[in-house]
Amino acid sequence: MTTYVEISSKTIENHLHDYTDGSMPISMNKATESVSVTQENVLDRPRSLLWRLFHGINYFIASLCFVGASTMFLDRLRQAGPSTAAAAGSAVFCYKKYEEVYEKENADLFRYEQGTILGQITRAEIGFNFFLSACGSVLYLAGSILFIPCFENYVVIGLCLVISASSVMVAAQSWKVYRAGCTSLTDQLDHRFHFVNLFNDISCLLMDIFSGLGGAFFIVGTNFFLPQYYTNSPFGNNRPAGLCLCGSVFFTLSGVVVNYRHYYLVKPRDQDSHTV
Secondary structure, eight states, X not given: OOOOOOOOHHHHHXXXXXXXXXXXXXXXETTTTEEEEEEXXXXXXXXXXXXXXXXXXXXXXXXXXXXXXXXXXXXXXXXXXXXXXXXXXXXXXXXXXXXXXXXXXXXXXXXXXXXXXXXXXXXXXXXXXXXXXXXXHHHHHHHHHTTSGGGGGGHHHHXXXXXXXXXXXXXHHHHHHHHHHTOOSSOTTOOSOOGGGGGGXXXXXXXXXXXXXXXXXXXXXXHTTSTTTOXXXXXXXXXXXXXXXXXXXXXXXXXXXXXXXXXXXXXXXXXXXXXX
């Protein structure tokens, strides 16, 4: 709902001076010299059904592929031969990193003007955070391809790429959680970290935590596949596979939350406005 009050042009000019960076959407009616300021929870902006279907299904299928691939590295299944290893490698690189729901939604919440150095840095931060996540996905893809038997001479390189991907994943998800703690729904100009801000969007928080934990388990599990730590025994096979399986379960939980958010928490755009 939008309401209007009659105010002088001087009052308008003085008040708008604080929002020259475009951080607050403002519309003016020159005939009545009124100003309406629209405030909405940027975390609630809706997505199209097609985008939600494509994103949610791909994410969930990818996380299940991680579970299947990790299971195939268990000792009993490894005995099935090269075809199983090929299936495991193929399943791993099916993983598709999701686009953080509010990754680009907070692009209008900046404390520094665009022409300043700090302004340019803060504007690049969101894009770089997303780029970091995308890099993790590419490293997962490249590393898992090297698990296919025809690249058996490059398995160690593949393991190192997966470890790097998992490290990037943990860093990116941790950064997103920190950024969420710096996003206030009551004061858009307050960019300090507050623990309470993490609960502004619990579903996004759970997605980040589960995805980060999945990456952490893959870091530890994949390390045990490296030659200096690997032993060709049931325990030597099951230990890293079990850790990667735990990581895959966390990825799957993240996928469940993604779909829960897409279909259960969807609500129409509801703008709550007030007048300055």
